[in-house]
Amino acid sequence: MNQQEKVTDKKKALLDATLNLVNNDGFHKASMSKIAKLAKVAPATIYLYFENKQDLINSLYLTVKSSFSEYAFKDYRDDLPVKKGFEIIWYNIADYKLNKIDEATFLSQCDNTPIIDATAAEEGLKHLQPLLDLWEKAKEEGIVKPLSNYILYAYTIYPLSFLLAIQQKSYYSLNDEMRQKAFQSAWDAIKI
Amino acid sequence: MNQQEKVTDKKKALLDATLNLVNNDGFHKASMSKIAKLAKVAPATIYLYFENKQDLINSLYLTVKSSFSEYAFKDYRDDLPVKKGFEIIWYNIADYKLNKIDEATFLSQCDNTPIIDATAAEEGLKHLQPLLDLWEKAKEEGIVKPLSNYILYAYTIYPLSFLLAIQQKSYYSLNDEMRQKAFQSAWDAIKI
């Protein structure tokens, strides 16, 4: 293992530890020493890789967000028919939310609290551009209702966050059949 | 002003202060001394009304949640036709989320983080029972798709949280026309 890889390893261990602690105990209980202990590293070592706690959190957010959007647009091409393209993206995001539960939970916590810098939050918003482009095309073609992209998002993608939360509290688990029905509801909400 | 009212006043000032600080700075930055200062009270006074910080937060959550559900079912009666009843509840909740922004923001923060005790969270869940009952009736009558109440919630009520978040970041504001369209999408998502 070379130097570069080792650096990445420690950094990754720290990001993982932070993710888990923030998810399970909340930001206010995720202290630097706990993070260090979980990552099997001395507290001071964190400062070799991150400027301070805020930088650690921001970095984690951007890292996870970018892994999310990579996942979301896997196998998607903008020359596909509108509904097919939307279906691919929707199922990708559903898979992410229901399989990569820790990452998705963390993102949802960041999006609903002020623990992330305004600048980092803005940076994270840019990741969904291909979906916004798709919706513009869909509206032009008269396939989807002429609603703002915010509303389209609210009724198709955002509900998945609730299903994630429910599943995580293990009141409920979403099988393939349910997933199809959920997609149908998303589509019914926005289709003309 | 009698004694009872004075007690309620200080308590209310403390709950208000906590709401504002947690909303703006996050739970981890809302220290007891800041809360006390904002409520114009000595730090020690908080402990006359609440056991500790966790109890303060839990109390705030339950207070707000109960004001929310009172608002949600205003003018609702279970002998109304299903769609009419749903419409009343939906618009009530929309009004709450878009007008009582601070309270709604706080609830959304609580629902997406581990800052609330498990017991308090469970307690808060019971408030939506009339809506769940309505949905059961709607499914029996074949007016609404045979989906779990979780999914029905995810596609009708939950999207309002996103619209709240958007409006609060003031990227966007929801007028009456948009609100009607949003209701239409909610209904389209679940109607048969």
Place this chain on the structure above:
DNA sequence: AAAAAAAGAATGAACGTTCATTTATTATAT
């Protein structure tokens, strides 16, 4: 042997909470 990485101990500041008093209110006695 020199440089870089990591560790652990040490730092002041800030935290939630408690304490001994003071201030305000209510009840009792004159």
Place this chain on the structure above:
DNA sequence: ATATAATAAATGAACGTTCATTCTTTTTTT
């Protein structure tokens, strides 16, 4: 009605603890 006693409410200072961060020393790599 007035003065006094008893109670309740509220305070600011102080507590022990924990926090994020830094400093010094040790270990590892080159």
